[in-house]
Amino acid sequence: MRQTVxxxxxxxxxxxxIPRTLRRSSVKPECRTHVLEANRQVTVEPGMSEYFNFMExxxxxxxxxxxxxxxxxxxxxxxxxxxVLATAGNRCREFNDATAHAEVLAIRQACRSIxxxxxxxxxxxxxxxxxxxxxxxxxxxxxSRLYFGAEDPKSGGVEHGARVxxxxxxxxxxxxxxxxxxxxxxxxLDAFFRARRREFATP
Amino acid sequence: MRQTVxxxxxxxxxxxxIPRTLRRSSVKPECRTHVLEANRQVTVEPGMSEYFNFMExxxxxxxxxxxxxxxxxxxxxxxxxxxVLATAGNRCREFNDATAHAEVLAIRQACRSIxxxxxxxxxxxxxxxxxxxxxxxxxxxxxSRLYFGAEDPKSGGVEHGARVxxxxxxxxxxxxxxxxxxxxxxxxLDAFFRARRREFATP
Numbered sequence: 001m002r003q004t005v006x007x008x009x010x011x012x013x014x015x016x017x018i019p020r021t022l023r024r025s026s027v028k029p030e031c032r033t034h035v036l037e038a039n040r041q042v043t044v045e046p047g048m049s050e051y052f053n054f055m056e057x058x059x060x061x062x063x064x065x066x067x068x069x070x071x072x073x074x075x076x077x078x079x080x081x082x083x084v085l086a087t088a089g090n091r092c093r094e095f096n097d098a099t100a101h102a103e104v105l106a107i108r109q110a111c112r113s114i115x116x117x118x119x120x121x122x123x124x125x126x127x128x129x130x131x132x133x134x135x136x137x138x139x140x141x142x143x144s145r146l147y148f149g150a151e152d153p154k155s156g157g158v159e160h161g162a163r164v165x166x167x168x169x170x171x172x173x174x175x176x177x178x179x180x181x182x183x184x185x186x187x188x189l190d191a192f193f194r195a196r197r198r199e200f201a202t203p
Numbered sequence: 204m205r206q207t208v209x210x211x212x213x214x215x216x217x218x219x220x221i222p223r224t225l226r227r228s229s230v231k232p233e234c235r236t237h238v239l240e241a242n243r244q245v246t247v248e249p250g251m252s253e254y255f256n257f258m259e260x261x262x263x264x265x266x267x268x269x270x271x272x273x274x275x276x277x278x279x280x281x282x283x284x285x286x287v288l289a290t291a292g293n294r295c296r297e298f299n300d301a302t303a304h305a306e307v308l309a310i311r312q313a314c315r316s317i318x319x320x321x322x323x324x325x326x327x328x329x330x331x332x333x334x335x336x337x338x339x340x341x342x343x344x345x346x347s348r349l350y351f352g353a354e355d356p357k358s359g360g361v362e363h364g365a366r367v368x369x370x371x372x373x374x375x376x377x378x379x380x381x382x383x384x385x386x387x388x389x390x391x392l393d394a395f396f397r398a399r400r401r402e403f404a405t406p
Contacts, residue, residue: 097311098320098344099302108300117301132367133343136336136360141301154372157339161372162365164335169357169364 054078054125055147055181057087061102062127062188065089072188073128075102077110077143080121085110102126103134107141118142127185129178132157135164139172146174149185257281257328258350258384260290264305265330265391268292275391276331278305280313280346283324288313305329306337310344321345330388332381335360338367342375349377352388 054076061074070090077086086109091100103126111117123145124138129152136157138146148158157164158176165173257279264277273293280289289312294303306329314320326348327341332355339360341349351361360367361379368376 092320096314096318096320098314098322099307099311099340100320104302108302111299111301115299117295117299117303119301131339131343132360132365132373133336133339136334136339136365137302140304140334140336155374156372157335157365157367161370162335162339162360162367164360164365164367167364169359170335171358 054084054123055127055149057084058102058125058127058149059181059184059188061087061089062185065091065102066188066192068094070094072192073102073126075106075124075126077106077119078123078125079110079114079119080144085113085119085122099133101131101134103130104137107137107143111141120144123147124174125180127181128152128189129156129158129160131155132162132164135162138174139164139170142172143174145177147177147180149178149180150182150189151178257287257326258330258352260287261305261328261330261352262384262387262391264290264292265388268294268305269391269395271297273297275395276305276329278309278327278329280309280322281326281328282313282317283347288316288322288325302336304334304337306333307340310340310346314344323347326350327377328383330384331355331392332359332361332363334358335365335367338365341377342367342373345375346377348380350380350383352381352383353385353392354381 057076058074061076062072063074065074066072068089068091070093072090074089075087076084079085086106088102088105088109090102091105092098094100103124106124106126107119110119110122119141122141122143124143125147126134127149129148129150130138130146131152134157146158151159153160155161159178164170165176260279261277264279265275266277268277269275271292271294273296275293277292278290279287282288289309291305291308291312293305294308295301297303306327309327309329310322313322313325322344325344325346327346328350329337330352332351332353333341333349334355337360349361354362356363358364362381367373368379
């Protein structure tokens with residue numbers, strides 16, 4: 001699994017933006033369960049801690065996106081055998097590409113890695129509720145499970161707005177679990193937008 | 204405009220799938236108006252014929268997609284100055300990419316061509332009503348006008364299903380004109396799926 005090749009530097013950088021309660025090395029299993037239970041949308045299952053490991057990969061990508069001046073959202077696609085197929089962060093500005101959201105980049109990379117335009121049985125971990133475009137991409141790629149972090153009442157397309165998975169025109173609906181690592185994701189987003197507001201407020 | 208560089212071969216191939224009433228060289232302006240008026244969603248405006256020229260580019264891409272064994276959908280992005288920024292057809296199977304719909308590929312190519320992740324003032328011509336993913340991409344790229352051909356009650360995300368542009372979470376709504384060259388688009392799709400059904404029915 002790719003997780004094992006993280007450099008210490010990346011891991012340290014990642015931990016700066018993540019609240020101590022979610023740092024993997026310092027969190028006892030019962031703490032994680034507590035965080036999960038605090039969110040009404042999450043089904044707590046035995047062995048839930050593995051979901052945090054994959055969400056951490058997505059959070060690392062989100063933190064790296066913030067460093068590049070992009071909205072800090074990260075994603076990871078995990079195959080049915082729990083092998084990490086792809087990780088990606090937002091790169092809209094870097095790539096001059098309106099579609100370069102973390103989810104879309106991760107899905108494209110995962111499709112390439114298995115040589116198919118379908119990702120049956122795979123799971124997508126993303127730090128923020130996907131927008132309508134990304135929800136559509138998730139459905140088209142036949143991803144089986146979606147784990148997302150923070151809710152996005154302003155631009156989300158899963159639990160808000162277009163609710164892409166809730167129409168007969170959506171031919172594939174993944175199982176959806178929200179609130180995984182939501183606090184860490186919100187912390188990254190808050191810090192990013194606070195810095196942006198300061199930047200614009202400076203005369 | 205790219206239209207001028209079409210080879211005779213491509214044009215001939217394209218015309219095979221297009222009803223005679225829509226073949227540009229043989230259509231009088233009043234015929235086009237008639238086709239437009241037959242569709243309740245279309246606003247007929249003076250100079251409407253230019254929209255057909257751009258939709259023809261999209262229809263050529265759709266026909267080429269069918270030849271590659273992809274669902275025949277094509278798209279063209281046109282800048283505010285009527286310069287063609289990008290044309291693309293579906294390439295999901297060829298690229299092993301669930302997100303490689305004609306609209307997404309055209310938007311990505313257009314973004315690259317102008318060096319920005321925003322396409323303010325641009326128009327997108329696409330032969331079929333965009334799905335939720337593509338409608339999301341259109342909104343994110345700030346495309347100003349969407350002209351689409353055939354309606355898609357089964358998978359559409361603009362006039363059907365998720366109706367992506369109809370929610371407060373959609374921060375940019377293009378002007379939408381449906382039914383441009385719808386008959387030609389439907390003809391291509393019908394022929395493609397008829398052939399696919401025959402293929403699967405053959406023992």
